[in-house]
Each structure stands twice: as C-alpha cells, then as structure tokens.
Amino acid sequence: MNALGGLEIFVQTAQSQSFVATGRSLGISASAVSKSISRLEARMGVRLFQRSTRTVRLTSEGEEFLQRCRRILDEVQAAEDHMSAMTGRPRGRLRVGLALAGGLPLPVIADFMQAYPEIELDLDFTDRMVDVIEEGFDVVIRGTDLSDSRLKSRPLGPYRACIVAAPGYLNAHGVPSSPADLLDHACLHYRWQNSGKLYQWPFKQTAARSTVGQLPVAMICSDVAALLYMAKAGRGIACLPDFAVRDALADGQLQTLLTTHLTGASTFHIVWPSSRQMAPRVRVFVDFVVAHFARGLVIEKAG
Structure with a gap:
C-alpha cells in the first residue's frame, strides 16, 4: 500500500509539475511529496524528474514509468469499481474539475455528498480549460462547448452574460443606452486567473466589440463573488453570468443594461473520458448533476 501511495x-x-500543487491536492506538505519522489528514485536507481526552482519535469525514464504507473493505478481502480458494482454502493475517489462559477455547483455537490457518502470527492476549481484525460480528472463541469473527440458529454443547461449596475449608481451617473456610452462609466472587470487576461464583454456588433478594449477600468478582480459585491455596492457597471446576478435582480439590488446588444446563451456541460469504462461513481455523479444542476440556472434547461 505504501508503494501504491x-x-x-x-x-x-x-500531472501538476509542482511539488506544492501536488501536496495541496493530496493534503500533504510539499516536502513530503519531494521525499516520496526521492525515495522512489532511490529505490529504482533512476532520476524521474528534472528539478528547477519553479517546476519539475519528467525525464525520459520518468515518461516511460508514468505510462506504466497509470496502467497499474487504472487496474487498481478497476478492481475497486468492480467491487463497488457488486455491492451496489458506489465508492472511491472522484476527481472533479469545476469552473469558477460563483458557487453555482455547490448546492448540487453538497446534496450529492449526502446521497453518496462513500464517494470521496476531490474538487478542483479553475477558470482554465483543463485537459480532462492528461490531468487525470474523472469528470469536469464546464461552461464551454465540447471539441475533444476523446470525451463524452451531456448538457446541463444554458446561461448568458448580463451587464448590470445598482439603481443608486445609475441614478447618480445615468443609464447607458449603447455600448459606446460605457466609455463614460466606471466599469468593473473580471480577470481570468490562468491567463491574466480581462474577460471580454460579449457584444454582438463589431463596432460595439471594438469598444471593449477601451472600457474604463474602475476595478479588476479574479473572483465572481467580489465582482458581484462591488456592483451591488454601486461602485460601477459589471458583466456577470445571469445565474450569479439572479437574486440581486429579483430583489432590486441590480438591474440589467444593454441586453439587446449582447450575444446569446452558452451551455454548461458535464464531460468525462470516452475511452474509459464508466465507473459506478462516475455514472451516479453524472446522472445526479444532470438531474439537479439546472435548478441553479436562470434559463430553462435545454432539451
């Protein structure tokens, strides 16, 4: 068991190319990760990683060993899945990738944990497009179209962007009637954590899209909840997903702007590797999320 660990x-x-990231994912220290790798290298008599001050990368021997390790761990997981299927109680570790979606998946995740207490969830929140297979995810929920033939998916429901502001802000500064009017307003921006780029407000017309790069910057942040708070506090105009602003719109804390100038809806999907036999824990998670995810959305679930 120590060897498997x-x-x-x-x-x-x-997968992570980082002792720190591995330790964070597994709940151990970076030094414990480093010592485990060193013990493995000493036992085998080969160097598996080239280390630098910032990253670790596989050697050619490490690349070959990685393929064998994956097959070994896949066999162990298949054995566990077989026993899980025999007992009728899905169990085991489930690695889930989740978009930074303003807490949208959390109520569904919490209910799933109550329904399937023997499944150990490992949740990874990120705004980047993860490689589901290479990074070892069992399943990923994301708000983008499926373009990888190695994956299967099911739609969870549509969402769209909204430009919003607090009534108090609009009373003080006026209501913009066109995208160009935003040049005279305080704009609150979202920064993608992975790329560092600003989210581009999705205007339809070319002329309106050219305005995006000129929008004033009153604030930049990488957290949807913080952006929502500042918009409700009247600090400026923000572009946020409809599910994040639903409650604030309903109780009058925010109002929508320029709705006819924005592009249509996108769709959340749940995706998993098509090459693997669908383990019981993956199957029940997919079915549960498909059944319950749309309750947090604004637009009625498609299909």
Missing part, C-alpha cells in the same frame, strides 16, 4: 504521488506530480 508513492505511485499516486508520482503520477500527481507528473
């Missing part, structure tokens, strides 16, 4: 740490490190 060492292999899991090795595979996780190969």
Whole structure:
C-alpha cells in the first residue's frame, strides 16, 4: 500500500509539475511529496524528474514509468469499481474539475455528498480549460462547448452574460443606452486567473466589440463573488453570468443594461473520458448533476 501511495504521488506530480500543487491536492506538505519522489528514485536507481526552482519535469525514464504507473493505478481502480458494482454502493475517489462559477455547483455537490457518502470527492476549481484525460480528472463541469473527440458529454443547461449596475449608481451617473456610452462609466472587470487576461464583454456588433478594449477600468478582480459585491455596492457597471446576478435582480439590488446588444446563451456541460469504462461513481455523479444542476440556472434547461 505504501508503494501504491508513492505511485499516486508520482503520477500527481507528473500531472501538476509542482511539488506544492501536488501536496495541496493530496493534503500533504510539499516536502513530503519531494521525499516520496526521492525515495522512489532511490529505490529504482533512476532520476524521474528534472528539478528547477519553479517546476519539475519528467525525464525520459520518468515518461516511460508514468505510462506504466497509470496502467497499474487504472487496474487498481478497476478492481475497486468492480467491487463497488457488486455491492451496489458506489465508492472511491472522484476527481472533479469545476469552473469558477460563483458557487453555482455547490448546492448540487453538497446534496450529492449526502446521497453518496462513500464517494470521496476531490474538487478542483479553475477558470482554465483543463485537459480532462492528461490531468487525470474523472469528470469536469464546464461552461464551454465540447471539441475533444476523446470525451463524452451531456448538457446541463444554458446561461448568458448580463451587464448590470445598482439603481443608486445609475441614478447618480445615468443609464447607458449603447455600448459606446460605457466609455463614460466606471466599469468593473473580471480577470481570468490562468491567463491574466480581462474577460471580454460579449457584444454582438463589431463596432460595439471594438469598444471593449477601451472600457474604463474602475476595478479588476479574479473572483465572481467580489465582482458581484462591488456592483451591488454601486461602485460601477459589471458583466456577470445571469445565474450569479439572479437574486440581486429579483430583489432590486441590480438591474440589467444593454441586453439587446449582447450575444446569446452558452451551455454548461458535464464531460468525462470516452475511452474509459464508466465507473459506478462516475455514472451516479453524472446522472445526479444532470438531474439537479439546472435548478441553479436562470434559463430553462435545454432539451
């Protein structure tokens, strides 16, 4: 079992290319990760990683070893899945990738944990497009279209962007009637955590889209909840997903602007590797999320 634990740490490190990220994911210290890798290398008599001050990268021997380790761990997981299916109680670790979606998935996740207490959830929140297979995810919920033939997916429901502001702000500064009017307003922006780029407000017309790069910057943040708070506090105009502003619109804390100038809806999907046999824990998670996710959305679920 200690050997298997060492292999899991090795595979996780190969995927993250970071002792710190691996430790954070597994709930151990970076030094414990480093020591485990060093013990593995000493036992095998080969160097598995090239280390630098910022990253670790696989050697050619490490690349070959990684493929074998994945097959070993897949066999162990398949054995666990088989026993889980026999007992009729899904169990085991489930690694889930989730978009930074203003807390949208959390009520569904909480209910799933109550319904399936023997499944251990490992949740990874990020705004980047993860590689589901290479990074070892069992399932990912994301708000983008499926373009990878190695994956299967099911739609969870549509959402769209809204430009919003507090009534108090609009009373003080006026209501913009066109995208160009935003040049005279305080604009609150979202920054993608992975790329560092600002989210581009999704205007339809070319002329309106050219305005985006000129929008004033009153604030930039990388957290949807913080952006929502500042908009409700009357600090400026923000572009946020409809599910994040639903309650604030309903109770009058915010109002929508320029709705006819924005593009249509996108769709959340749940995706998983098509090459793997669908484990019981993955199947019940997918079915549960498909059944319950749309309750947090504004637009009625498609299909």
